[in-house]
Amino acid sequence: MSTNPYHSLLTHLANCSDSAVIELLFSALLTHKEQQEIANRIRIFDLLERGVTQREISEQLGVGIATVSRGAKAMQAHDLSALLKTHRESTSTKDA
Numbered sequence: 001m002s003t004n005p006y007h008s009l010l011t012h013l014a015n016c017s018d019s020a021v022i023e024l025l026f027s028a029l030l031t032h033k034e035q036q037e038i039a040n041r042i043r044i045f046d047l048l049e050r051g052v053t054q055r056e057i058s059e060q061l062g063v064g065i066a067t068v069s070r071g072a073k074a075m076q077a078h079d080l081s082a083l084l085k086t087h088r089e090s091t092s093t094k095d096a
Contacts, residue, residue, distance in 0.1 A: 042087050044071035045080050 009029075016022050026035060040061055047057045054068045061068075074080075 040067070041071055041074075042083065044068055045075055046084055046087055048072055048075055049084060 012025075013022065016025075030038070040063055043061060044057055044063075044067070047060070048054075048068075048071065052060070054065060054072060057063075057068045058065045
């Protein structure tokens, strides 16, 4: 019986309640650049939802307009409200 490695990763993450362990796992799985690209994707979602134009986001984050467009397309296809809520809570906690 063959298991899907991606499904195994998702299951592991869903069962993990320690953010330090998740951070170590992501450090092992992703390069620094890949981690930054994921973080930028979340920022793109947040800025788009706040009504910032794609061009402004591109300039603000220093990413290509195609990167922002892919983020906009992903937002249309998926409900990201829970992710954005967590992102904003995390951001406001760090700002406080």
